[in-house]
Each structure stands twice: as C-alpha cells, then as structure tokens.
Amino acid sequence: MSPAPKKVLALAGGVGGAKLALGLARVLPPERLTVVVNTGDDDTFHGLHVCPDLDTVMYTLAGLADPERGWGIAGDTFWTLEALGRYGAPTWFKLGDLDLATHIRRTELLRQEWALSQITQELCRRLGVKQRVAPMTDQPVRTVVVTEEREMAFQEYFVRRGSQPRIRGVRFEGAPQAAPSPQFREALAGAEAVVFCPSNPVVSIGPILAVGGVRKAIATFRGPRLAVSPIVGGQALRGPAARMLAELGEEASCVGVARRYAGLCDVMVIDETDRHQAQRIRELGMDVAVANTVMRTDEDKEALARLVCELAGL
Amino acid sequence: MSPAPKKVLALAGGVGGAKLALGLARVLPPERLTVVVNTGDDDTFHGLHVCPDLDTVMYTLAGLADPERGWGIAGDTFWTLEALGRYGAPTWFKLGDLDLATHIRRTELLRQEWALSQITQELCRRLGVKQRVAPMTDQPVRTVVVTEEREMAFQEYFVRRGSQPRIRGVRFEGAPQAAPSPQFREALAGAEAVVFCPSNPVVSIGPILAVGGVRKAIATFRGPRLAVSPIVGGQALRGPAARMLAELGEEASCVGVARRYAGLCDVMVIDETDRHQAQRIRELGMDVAVANTVMRTDEDKEALARLVCELAGL
Numbered sequence: 001m002s003p004a005p006k007k008v009l010a011l012a013g014g015v016g017g018a019k020l021a022l023g024l025a026r027v028l029p030p031e032r033l034t035v036v037v038n039t040g041d042d043d044t045f046h047g048l049h050v051c052p053d054l055d056t057v058m059y060t061l062a063g064l065a066d067p068e069r070g071w072g073i074a075g076d077t078f079w080t081l082e083a084l085g086r087y088g089a090p091t092w093f094k095l096g097d098l099d100l101a102t103h104i105r106r107t108e109l110l111r112q113e114w115a116l117s118q119i120t121q122e123l124c125r126r127l128g129v130k131q132r133v134a135p136m137t138d139q140p141v142r143t144v145v146v147t148e149e150r151e152m153a154f155q156e157y158f159v160r161r162g163s164q165p166r167i168r169g170v171r172f173e174g175a176p177q178a179a180p181s182p183q184f185r186e187a188l189a190g191a192e193a194v195v196f197c198p199s200n201p202v203v204s205i206g207p208i209l210a211v212g213g214v215r216k217a218i219a220t221f222r223g224p225r226l227a228v229s230p231i232v233g234g235q236a237l238r239g240p241a242a243r244m245l246a247e248l249g250e251e252a253s254c255v256g257v258a259r260r261y262a263g264l265c266d267v268m269v270i271d272e273t274d275r276h277q278a279q280r281i282r283e284l285g286m287d288v289a290v291a292n293t294v295m296r297t298d299e300d301k302e303a304l305a306r307l308v309c310e311l312a313g314l
Numbered sequence: 315m316s317p318a319p320k321k322v323l324a325l326a327g328g329v330g331g332a333k334l335a336l337g338l339a340r341v342l343p344p345e346r347l348t349v350v351v352n353t354g355d356d357d358t359f360h361g362l363h364v365c366p367d368l369d370t371v372m373y374t375l376a377g378l379a380d381p382e383r384g385w386g387i388a389g390d391t392f393w394t395l396e397a398l399g400r401y402g403a404p405t406w407f408k409l410g411d412l413d414l415a416t417h418i419r420r421t422e423l424l425r426q427e428w429a430l431s432q433i434t435q436e437l438c439r440r441l442g443v444k445q446r447v448a449p450m451t452d453q454p455v456r457t458v459v460v461t462e463e464r465e466m467a468f469q470e471y472f473v474r475r476g477s478q479p480r481i482r483g484v485r486f487e488g489a490p491q492a493a494p495s496p497q498f499r500e501a502l503a504g505a506e507a508v509v510f511c512p513s514n515p516v517v518s519i520g521p522i523l524a525v526g527g528v529r530k531a532i533a534t535f536r537g538p539r540l541a542v543s544p545i546v547g548g549q550a551l552r553g554p555a556a557r558m559l560a561e562l563g564e565e566a567s568c569v570g571v572a573r574r575y576a577g578l579c580d581v582m583v584i585d586e587t588d589r590h591q592a593q594r595i596r597e598l599g600m601d602v603a604v605a606n607t608v609m610r611t612d613e614d615k616e617a618l619a620r621l622v623c624e625l626a627g628l
Contacts, residue, residue: 047422079391083415087440089422097411101397104418108361108403126401 005032006314009184009191013038013204014053015070015238016230017197018060019295021131023305024195025061026298028314030130034187035061036180038199039116039135040143040172040207041154045093046084048103049110052155053204054120054135055102062127064098070238073098092160117181134183136208142173143203154203163240167247170202175210180217188217193312196227198293200241201260202248209264218264224312225265228293228304229254232271237294255280262286267311269293269304319346320628323498323505327352327518328367329384329552330544331511332374333609335445337619338509339375340612342628344444348501349375350494352513353430353449354457354486354521355468359407360398362417363424366469367518368434368449369416376441378412384552387412406474431495448497450522456487457517468517477554481561484516489524494531502531507626510541512607514555515574516562523578532578538626539579542607542618543568546585551608569594576600581625583607583618 008028012021012035021035038053052071059065059073066074076096085091095103102123109119115138124133145157147165157163180188199205209215218225234253236242242252250256254270258281261268268286270277271293278288289311295301322342326335326349335349352367366385373379373387380388390410399405409417416437423433429452438447459471461479471477494502513519523529532539548567550556556566564570568584572595575582582600584591585607592602603625609615 046418047425048418077391077393077411079411080394080415080418083412084419087415087419087437089415089419097391097393098397100414101394101401101403104360104362104394105398105401105403111361123401 005029006192007032007034007187007190008193008195008309008312008314009187010035010195010197011199011205011208012036012053012057012197013199014041014056017053017199017204018057018065019301020195020197020228020304020308021057022060022298023295023301023303024308025131026302027305027309034132034134034183034191036134036136036184036187036208038204038207039137040141040175040203041158042140042142043093043153043155045095045103046089047107048095048100049107050093050095050103051106051116051135054133055099057133058120058124058127058129061124061129061131061133064127072096093155115181117183121183132183132187134181136181136184136214137175137178137211138181139174139178141175141178141207141211143207144171144173145203146171158240163243167244169248170206170244172207172210175207176212178211180211180214184211184214188214188221192223193314194218194221194223194225195308195312196225196261196265198228198230198237200230200236200239200244201257202241202244205260215264224267226267226269226308226311227257227261227265228269228308229257229271229274231257232293233273253277258284258286269308269311319343320506321346321348321501321504322507322509322623322626322628323501324349324509324511325513325519325522326350326367326371326511327513328355328370331367331513331518332371332379333615334509334511334542334619334622335371336374336612337609337615337617338622339445340616341619341623348446348448348497348505350448350450350498350501350522352518352521353451354455354489354517355472356454356456357407357467357469359409359417360403361421362409362414363421364407364409364417365420365430365449368447369413371447372434372438372441372443375438375443375445375447378441386410407469429495431497435497446497446501448495450495450498450528451489451492451525452495453488453492455489455492455521455525457521458485458487459517460485472554477557481558483562484520484558486521486524489521490526492525494525494528498525498528502528502535506537507628508532508535508537508539509622509626510539510575510579512542512544512551514544514550514553514558515571516555516558519574529578538581540581540583540622540625541571541575541579542583542622543571543585543588545571546607547587567591569598572598572600583622583625
C-alpha cells in the first residue's frame with residue numbers, strides 16, 4: 001500500500017495568493033491541494049453577495065482570470081453594470097457580465113441556505129476546478145478598516161478610495177465567533193504542510209488567522225509551515241500591503257511580514273532583492289529561503305511552488 | 315383658466331398592450347396617460363424579481379424594446395445568462411444583460427422596502443419615460459394556470475412550455491386581498507376614460523380586474539370605457555389568448571373578448587376582419603367601432619390611439 005498523499009493547505013487572499021495557488025495546482029495532483037481563502041473582504045453590491053478573493057482564486061484555477069487587470073474574468077463585458085449605472089446604482093465596484101453570474105448564482109444558493117463552502121465547491125466543480133477551494137469560514141466576517149476619516153468596509157477603502165485614507169487599525173468583525181469551514185478544519189487536521197501565500201498579511205491572511213481557533217491550530221501544527229513574502233524590496237507587488245504595514249507602525253518589508261508570522265511559520269521565502277534581510281528574519285526564529293518570488297509567468301509560479309513543496313519536504 | 319386635462323387610464327399586459335400604450339403616448343401629452351400593468355405574471359428567476367409586462371411597457375415607452383422578439387431590450391446580449399447556465403441554473407427564461415440590470419435594481423429596491431409602484435416610477439424616470447406607468451398593485455399576485463397536467467406559474471406555462479398544456483382554469487392568487495397601486499387608485503378616481511388595451515383578456519386584463527375593488531370601480535366608472543380586441547379573425551395577434559379562451563370553453567373571437575368585458579366596457583374596437591361580428595357584440599350592450607387594429611408600425615399605433623381617444627370624446 002502506498003502512503004496517504006501528502007496534502008498541502010494554502011492560505012490565500014486575492015491576486016498574489018491566487019498566483020501561488022495556481023503554481024501549486026500545476027505541481028501537485030489536485031487531491032493534494034486545499035486553498036483556503038479570505039472572505040473578510042466579501043461585500044454586497046446591488047443585493048448580490050460578492051467574494052472577491054474566493055472568485056479570484058477560483059477564476060485563476062479555472063483559467064478564466066484576467067491576467068492584466070488582476071480581477072474578474074478575461075474578456076468580460078460590462079453591459080449590466082452600465083445599465084445599473086443608468087438606474088442610479090453605484091458602479092465603482094466593477095462587476096462584469098460573466099462575473100455577475102457568479103454573484104447571482106451564489107446569492108441565490110445562499111438564499112436557499114447553502115453554506116458558502118458548499119456553494120464554492122459547486123461553482124468550482126462547474127468551472128472544472130479540481131483542487132479544493134474553500135472560504136475560511138461559512139459565517140460572515142467583515143474586515144473593517146479604521147482610517148483617519150472613519151471606519152469603512154475593505155472594498156470601499158481599497159477599490160473606491162484607492163487605499164488613500166491613512167489607516168489606524170483593522171478589525172475583523174465576526175471572526176473570533178466564526179468557525180473554520182469544514183474543508184479548512186479538515187485541512188488543519190490532516191494536511192502535511194501549511195503555505196502562507198504571498199497575500200496581504202494584514203487584510204488577507206489576517207482575517208484567516210482571526211477565525212476562531214485558527215491561530216492556535218497553526219501555532220501547534222505538527223508539519224512544516226512556510227510563507228512567501230508578498231513584500232519585495234519594501235514594496236507590495238500589488239495592493240496596499242506595504243502602505244498598510246507602514247501606517248500601522250510596522251516595518252514595510254519582508255521582515256515586517258515575518259514578524260506577523262512569528263510563531264506560526266517555520267520557513268520564510270523572500271525575494272533575491274531582500275537577501276540582505278535574511279539574517280533579521282532568522283533572528284525571529286525562522287529559516288529563510290531566497291528565490292525569485294515575483295511570479296510573472298506560469299513558469300515562475302510553478303518554480304516557486306516547486307521550491308515551496310521541496311522546502312516542505314513534499 | 316383652462317379645464318383640467320382629460321386623463322386616460324390604460325390597462326395593459328405585455329406586447330399588444332404596450333403597442334397601444336405607445337400609440338396613446340404619441341397622441342396624448344404625457345401627464346394625461348396612466349398605464350396600469352398586469353403583475354400576475356411576475357416571477358422570480360435566479361432570486362431576481364422579474365415583471366415581464368411592466369418591463370415590456372416600460373421598455374416600449376422608453377424606445378428600448380426589441381420590436382422583433384416582442385420582449386427584452388433591442389440589441390441586448392446574454393453573457394450573464396449563458397454563464398448562469400454554466401453554473402447549472404435554469405436558463406429557459408431569457409434575460410439579457412441590459413434587462414438584468416432592471417431586475418437586479420428592482421430586487422435591490424424591493425429589499426430596501428420600496429413599493430413596486432415607487433420602483434417602477436423610479437426606473438421609468440431614469441429611462442426618460444414621462445407617462446405614468448404603474449403596477450396594478452404593490453402586493454404580490456400570482457397567476458396560476460391550471461392545466462390538465464398540473465398547476466403552474468404563468469411564465470412556466472407560457473415561456474417554458476410554449477402554452478402547450480391544455481388549460482382548465484386560471485387563478486389569481488392574492489388578487490382579491492390586494493389593493494390597487496396608488497397610481498391605479500388615483501386614475502380610477504380621476505381619469506376621464508378607461509382603455510382596455512389589446513392584451514390577453516384572461517391572463518393580462520383578468521388579473522387587473524381581479525385586484526380588490528377594481529371590477530366594481532370599472533363597472534361603476536362614470537366616463538367612457540373602451541376596449542380593443544386582441545383577437546382578430548379568431549386568432550390572437552400574439553400569445554395564447556385565443557387558445558386559452560377556447561380551452562376554457564369560451565369563444566375564441568372578438569365576441570368572446572367582448573363577453574368578458576360585458577358590463578365593464580362601453581365601446582369595443584374590433585378589426586376590419588371581424589366586421590361581421592359587430593352585431594353580436596352590440597347585442598351584449600356595447601357599441602362597436604371597426605378599425606385596423608393590427609399595429610405593425612408606429613403610425614398604426616398612433617392611428618388606433620387617435621381613434622380610441624376620439625371614441626372616448628377626448
């Protein structure tokens with residue numbers, strides 16, 4: 001009898017996380033990969049339940065993602081949104097016609113009392129995604145960004161306001177009371193390795209860690225735990241990670257990311273550009289691997305995923 | 315001081331009704347026309363509240379209607395519907411991308427506890443429709459078609475099953491308990507004339523008459539009441555009116571239509587083709603006018619509307 005396949009639990013937010021998830025999907029058999037995705041950014045637009053990070057991961061694994069924009073479906077049109085604008089509805093959150101089908105279907109199934117994790121499984125199946133993709137929780141969690149102006153939902157801060165308001169803090173409403181989704185629980189119990197994808201440590205990985213019991217489960221996880229820094233040379237590859245860390249008084253670098261993962265992560269993968277930071281991260285009690293972490297092509301994604309699997313001894 | 319403008323209350327279902335409504339809109343100043351529309355056909359698709367007849371009238375008056383298909387918006391695309399199909403959602407009810415915006419917006423405003431009549435007013439305003447268009451009621455009414463197979467909602471009978479199942483009866487659930495919408499009440503009290511547009515007498519005008527108090531209000535209406543027969547030469551110009559009348563054991567002709575309106579209508583406008591039926595209608599106690607009632611062009615619509623206004627002494 002062959003041993004049970006070694007499973008990987010990847011924690012992801014949107015674009016950066018989806019890239020490494022795709023790399024992992026290309027190097028691992030599908031049954032070995034569970035991607036657990038942040039849902040703190042979920043929001044309601046036009047009465048439709050939108051899960052930006054889940055959809056980015058799902059579309060990316062389905063080969064549908066728009067590689068240019070970093071959100072939505074490639075080649076999508078915006079007829080409905082334009083017509084909604086004509087009716088006076090707010091249109092700052094861009095929802096394409098193909099993308100809208102996801103939100104309409106999800107909202108309808110939620111209304112029929114399906115759990116978000118079941119819905120995600122169903123949508124993925126329909127799109128031919130063979131890996132397990134799951135929300136971090138089936139309960140509502142809401143990332144609230146406390147800015148100098150006022151508190152706002154993450155999409156308002158990020159999309160509508162272009163991450164311009166200075167932040168003072170971030171809160172994950174509902175997270176402590178929320179339970180990990182069934183797929184997340186199963187992976188926390190049965191995976192051989194945990195991978196922190198290169199997603200925003202504050203508002204992508206942060207909410208996942210805030211879900212009831214998750215931080216402890218990862219702190220006491222018995223297998224290797226690896227993280228890829230989303231910050232390279234002091235800059236986030238995409239999104240407001242560096243800016244947010246700085247405004248929170250933390251270091252906007254791979255070291256700042258590592259500090260957030262101290263006690264939760266064994267190996268930090270940093271970019272060649274940040275080689276000089278390796279010693280500072282080791283001082284936090286982690287091993288460091290240096291690699292090209294900027295995933296421009298599918299080959300880059302695969303190479304990074306292969307390295308991560310190798311470091312995890314898979 | 316000039317006398318108060320003489321207002322017209324038009325009762326309409328979908329395509330045929332919308333055609334005469336457009337004719338009336340072209341010959342009357344906008345403040346003189348109220349079009350009250352059947353909502354018994356309303357249904358929920360993908361969790362969205364769809365009002366087929368209201369939308370047909372609204373799109374027609376806005377100059378957006380698809381003249382070929384008789385439903386939806388001209389030039390509309392079907393990207394979202396196709397993607398919904400990919401997710402396993404039923405797609406037999408064709409909802410275009412522009413059309414979907416109407417249903418999404420309406421559903422969102424209903425969720426915010428707007429009345430359907432307020433929503434209709436708002437959508438019409440946004441589309442530049444200056445006439446008053448109103449649902450027959452703000453309460454839910456559901457047209458149930460009792461077929462030889464089983465009972466079904468009207469859209470299922472009409473669209474999904476192509477009006478093929480033989481019918482035994484029709485029921486308007488919720489109608490007796492429903493109150494006319496505010497615009498309908500106002501028009502019943504203040505209009506100078508009532509026009510029964512050439513819509514299906516069973517399932518378009520039928521539900522309107524079934525709304526609490528409406529039949530009596532029209533029976534005792536003090537001004538002229540006119541109807542245009544939707545059945546010409548024993549055939550419905552569109553839809554299952556003739557078939558339904560026949561299956562209900564009624565006469566599938568303009569006489570059958572007139573019988574349904576006996577006591578509610580003073581003048582029946584029938585097509586040239588049906589001139590030989592005039593006497594039989596007069597015997598029901600109505601006057602008869604003979605005209606070209608097949609509205610192919612906008613000029614046809616205008617001419618018929620002009621005749622109706624003339625007959626009403628407006």
